[in-house]
Amino acid sequence: MNFDLSILGTASALPAMNRYPSAQVLDVRGRLFLIDCGEGAQMQMRRMSIPYARIDNICISHIHGDHLFGLFGLLSTMSMLGRTAHLNIFAPAAFSKVLKFYLSMFGEGSGFEIEHHVLAMKSPEKVWESKSVEMLAFPLDHRIETYGFIIREKMPAFNVHKEYISRYGLTLAEIAALKRGEDVVRPAGEDTGPSLANGFRHFSGTSEPLVIPNSEAAYIPYRPRSYAYCSDTAPFPELHEWVRGVTLLYHESTFPDALSDMAVKTHHSTARQAAECARDAGVSRLVIGHYSSRFSDTRIFLKEASSVFPDTILAAEGLKISVPLEKWPFSK
Ligand SMILES: [Zn+2]
Ligand SMILES: [Zn+2]
Structure with a gap:
């Protein structure tokens, strides 16, 4: 039940010593999502022992080279390794x-199908799901059409406290209702046992109706974890609403405060603005990256962001951030 983010690259458009352009891998319970694919992404995956074969979903935020130029190499390698999976x-x-260009020049003999899911939404929309995980995409505000992503575990079914089952003699249908998140309501009157119609007990057994609230009789076994990826973007009012409450937020921070005019001009964010988004969205942790190549020392980004949002992490090549599973009972 792992939920791990691996940082492959943190650079922005121009090359910088010891940095790779934007690319990350999110591993949700063994399913890998490659998020952006800057130059050298496949080399970085090798370095971090991330198997190419387990990537079934690739997210490309926008068609700027620092988020894309590693893709041809990776697709070619997948083909050489004999991939057949969609x-x-x-x-x-x-x-x-x-x-189309890649396939026309290099696609011959490739044994796997590539499906391009076109992103064109105006607000968050679900674009992919499995039984336990789902992915949403949403627009960002950059110089060209750009999208962010939320990848999250689905809400698990509620568990029902054993003591409630025995105390109220809950029927299977009543337990199923509680597992779906509903209350159990028995109308006032003499209890006649489970109804054939819906499996609920017909009556409370007293002159008052009986409500068994879901909030007391049931609990979620663990808190679903979520990751949001926002790169590249200028700040805009809806963004913190769209990523509200995620466990881990990645937000680009191309410039420090001193270059905020550059951020406005190029439709990017400063470290402070990334932190303001995290604070306003009430996320648990923030990770920042996509640093301008003007800055070889990234501590200025951390200083500015953590003055607004203390739980900030600096993305760095080779960094792996694990989000632990928080099981019931929760501490807060
Ligand atoms: Zn970029
Ligand atoms: Zn860009």
């Missing part, structure tokens, strides 16, 4: 030309 790529419409 590959999903979630990317804006402009990506279709890029994919």
Whole structure:
């Protein structure tokens, strides 16, 4: 039940010593999501022992080279390794030309199908799901069409406290209702045992109706974990609402405060603005990256962001952030 973010690259558009451009891998319970694919992403995956074969979903935020130029190499390697499994790529419409070019020049003999899921939403929309995990995409505010992603565990079914089952003699249908998150309501009157119609007991057994609240009789076995990826973007009012409450937020921070005019001009964010988004969204932790190559020392980004949102982590090549599973009973 792991939920691990591996940082492959933290650079922005221009090359910087000891940095790779934007790329990350999120491992949710063994299912890998590659999020952006800057140059060198496959080398970084090798370095971090991340198997290419387990990637079934690739998210490309936008068609700027620092988020994309590693993709051809990776697709080519997947082909050479004999991949046959279907590959999903979630990317804006402009990506279709890029994919067409790649396939026309290098696609011959490739044994796997690549499906381009075109992103074109105006607010968060579900774009992929499995039984226990789902992914949403949402628009960002950059110089070209750009999207962010939320990948999260689905809400688990409620568990029912054993003492409530015995205390009220809950029927199977009543237990099922509590597991779905509903209250059990028995109308006033003499108890006649389970109804054939819905399996609930017909009556409370007294002159008052009986309500067995879900909040008391049931509990969620663990808190679902969530990750939001926001790169590249200028700040905009809806963003913190869209990523509200996520466990881990990645937000680009291309510039420090001193270059806020550059951030405005290039539709990027400062470290402070990334932290303000995290604070306003009430997330648990923030990770920042996509640093301008002007800054070889990234501590200024951490200083500015953590003055607004203390639980900030600096993304760095090779960093792995594990989000632990928090089981019931919860501490807060
Ligand atoms: Zn970028
Ligand atoms: Zn960009």
